[in-house]
Amino acid sequence: MPSGRVHDRVTVVLSPLAGLGAGVWGQRWELATLAIVGVLVSGFFLSPDLDILSKPYQRWGWLRWLWWPYQRFIPHRSWLSHGPIIGTVLRVAYLIGWLSLIGFGLSWVGQETGWWTWQWEATLAWLEKSWQQDNQAWIIGFVSLEIGAMGHYLSDFLGSVFKRSRPRKPHQA
Template identity: 50%
Template sequence: MASGRDHDRATSLWALPMAGLLAMLLGGWAGALGGLAFLMGGLWLSPDLDTHSRALNRWGPLRWIWWPYRRLLPHRSLFSHGPVIGMALRLGWLLILLLLVWQALAWLPLHWVPNIQEGLPRLLQQLVGQPNALLAVLLGLEASVWLHLILDGDPLPAEWRARRRR
């Protein structure tokens, strides 16, 4: 199993090649976004957010937002380290928190806060309008999970394989 420093080094090393690959497949700007997503996925949205890790410490004073995630998911479980599902849970958790903060700000009488009823559909419309960019971001995030699993030595830990055989 790789150390946090090894994960960080490999993520940094592979970010540019990942951006290049995604640029060839999906276009220049989409590739750049995918490379950035790969970097963010490996450094800030690591599967190791379920432990006291370098990725968790990068969140600084906001690391408390991962407390429920850390308490509910065992380390290296299918739900924390699993392909697709692990990143989906982390992104879902962040989305829930973001929507809660956005809704709380919408109740305040601040003129600079966009109305959630207006802003959210507009944001979703922009995301759907850029399918290559969205795909590149999702691929970059998921590729960072696979790199993490490969560095840990086994992309499909024995506990997962045992559950599949039952």
């Protein structure tokens, strides 16, 4: 299995390639930028290795406690963490769940104290309008997150294949 340093290098190599592909496909530089950022975020912060005490887990700093339940319920290298598409969807949904919970909590405190109110309907309306106006950006955003994860899966797979293909040294007594 490759080290965290190898996974980081794969992420760095894939990011401009994804940006180039998105820029050519969408013919907009902001889509290329979105793809580059998506791959980097996926590789450095939303890595499949959030299910263990890894470099991406450590990068969350004092917020890494958010991933503690994920680590307890998702077995390392299972199809839930390292499965194409499902792994990325699960990590994004997990993070959105935490952000929503925190947002609802802050909204409740704000309303109770009278400091501010949050219009959740307005937020949902904005998301819907954003999708309708530029669904291409949403698609590229998700695909770039998956490309970052796929680089991880692929390097794990190739590392395992390489390790198995090497001749074993005879056991010496």
